[in-house]
């Protein structure tokens with residue numbers, strides 16, 4: 217059908233920047249300011265164009281209806297205990313936000329404690345983090361609006377649900393950790409922006425610098441909070457405070473980026489002459505002791521017995537191990553649990569006095585064990601299916617542990633594991649049931665694909681049973697590949713609907729850059745070796761074609777954020793290999809990402825164009841800078857870019873929308889508008905949402921509407937029809 221009429225977009229050819237002697241044009245630089253009338257007009261016209269395309273996607277209505285119906289089932293998270301109360305999140309099905317319940321006992325009557333749905337008409341206010349005081353008297357919680365990373369902390373008195381007057385602003389990238397006297401809590405924040413710098417929190421692009429750790433005394437004004445730590449010499453540093461289980465220490469976790477490495481300081485609260493009150497004069501920071509004062513490795517505290525601390529670390533152990541140190545002899549470290557040859561030690565949780573629940577990732581599947589906290593020795597293997605341990609809810613004084621489990625064909629199970637008995641039993645505490653979903657219709661397998669350099673790349677493949685390998689099947693290939701994040705099996709209603717009603721084969725490629733095989737795997741897909749991620753993803757796509765699942769014009773690739781970069785880079789490098797590309801909130805301008813909000817923290821995976829050697833890594837794959845007309849590169853072949861949808865939202869302050877807007881304008885210009893006649897008939901469109909952010913906290917209806925739009929678009933361009 218007719219090529220689309222793309223809206224005009226000014227090209228400012230005066231913007232040219234010199235990177236270490238290389239001149240780089242940036243004609244859409246003006247798209248970086250979301251508040252100008254010109255940018256608002258650009259967005260409005262793109263939204264209208266996309267709506268006109270989506271109107272013609274026949275399966276969109278069916279998708280929305282079927283996803284809504286299948287999603288309308290009760291969901292629970294694992295309970296957690298404080299004092300004599302239990303707390304858990306629950307959603308009856310289509311509620312915009314999950315609701316926090318409290319009960320006096322596991323079997324007792326549950327009451328609503330905090331209902332975020334009451335905070336806004338349209339469900340766009342979400343709960344980002346919370347913490348219940350040790351005596352279960354108070355709930356401190358952080359609220360986010362429109363999916364922004366900015367939060368506001370408030371406090372509720374649990375017994376009478378009274379919301380206290382405390383309001384803490386400009387909180388971002390913060391946990392909440394109470395002192396055990398319930399007088400207050402530690403949290404992190406940025407300095408308040410200068411007047412006018414932030415009009416609608418979450419739509420600004422200013423860099424987040426000078427993070428600080430504070431302590432808030434309940435019942436006081438934020439201006440009286442204690443500044444516990446800051447580091448003016450290192451504005452990129454982020455600080456996290458956590459009180460140890462015994463209430464004695466405040467631990468300070470310092471990061472300078474996203475690598476799994478941190479400094480670790482501690483302060484013995486019980487040794488302060490006048491506790492924290494002594495710092496209310498605001499004249500000095502807390503007297504932290506620097507246990508680890510370098511970024512050589514990650515140190516995550518598991519437990520302490522007074523000065524004897526146990527850590528999960530990757531120090532000289534890229535697949536992680538457990539070590540111990542006595543603060544009195546801070547250089548004498550001993551191994552408690554050695555690094556495994558093959559498996560990644562993902563988590564370790566102190567439970568039942570002196571035991572550990574550890575989870576390993578073994579070829580992207582989870583193993584769960586009970587071990588001895590003192591010696592590390594194995595006590596029990598806990599039986600779980602192929603899938604993901606989604607959460608482990610327990611504290612050291614608890615002998616009952618709740619374990620969340622999910623997989624491609626398991627909506628969700630919460631096991632109750634009683635460690636008090638001789639052989640711990642994994643009893644089903646809650647099982648999430650999805651009416652109308654019949655797991656026997658589907659098949660899950662894991663293949664290993666050889667990448668360009670011979671590396672084996674695991675890939676999960678979910679399909680209807682008894683698939684005929686005739687290359688006819690639409691395929692959705694999903695990837696991420698960065699920041700030490702592992703994409704492990706999880707239940708997705710929208711993907712089940714695609715497989716059941718559009719015959720889609722859904723695949724997850726565990727490409728390098730993730731954490732699937734530990735820190736070496738992460739590093740092998742970072743910095744100078746980032747191209748490995750794209751090679752891996754392209755090889756898994758070619759595998760799906762060569763083994764007869766699908767063919768390029770039936771193959772859709774999808775990824776979000778760093779995964780959006782993956783999609784953007786792969787359609788530039790192999791426009792012939794895909795029929796459709798869905799890139800959510802992608803990092804697309806690799807020369808400028810570090811300038812906006814928390815982008816500076818990502819240089820740990822990407823490097824920075826500020827440095828000459830790193831500029832040359834980035835310019836080679838930066839999606840914004842590598843859009844080329846394929847028909848000019850390969851004149852004998854008449855191929856074009858796949859049909860592409862770039863998704864973003866106005867309050868995404870994790871990956872600011874300018875990345876998507878600049879790439880959209882560039883692709884539409886180079887491929888579609890700059891020639892009289894262009895072979896590019898596949899649409900290149902943008903889905904730009906409002907009152908929405910990077911993804912976290914998105915209300916149910918917005919999630920469903922977006923899924924229906926992007927998969928309705930995919931079905932249309934892959935020419936796939938609805939199967940009743």
Ligand SMILES: O=C(NCC(=O)N1CCC[C@H]1C(=O)O)OCc1ccccc1
Pocket residue numbers: 389454471473474699776777778779803814817818870871
């Ligand atoms: O930026 C990230 N995480 C990485 C992130 O969100 N990324 C990394 C690339 C784009 C985007 C994504 O893939 O979701 O989290 C914020 C943060 C908090 C504290 C210390 C450092 C950073």
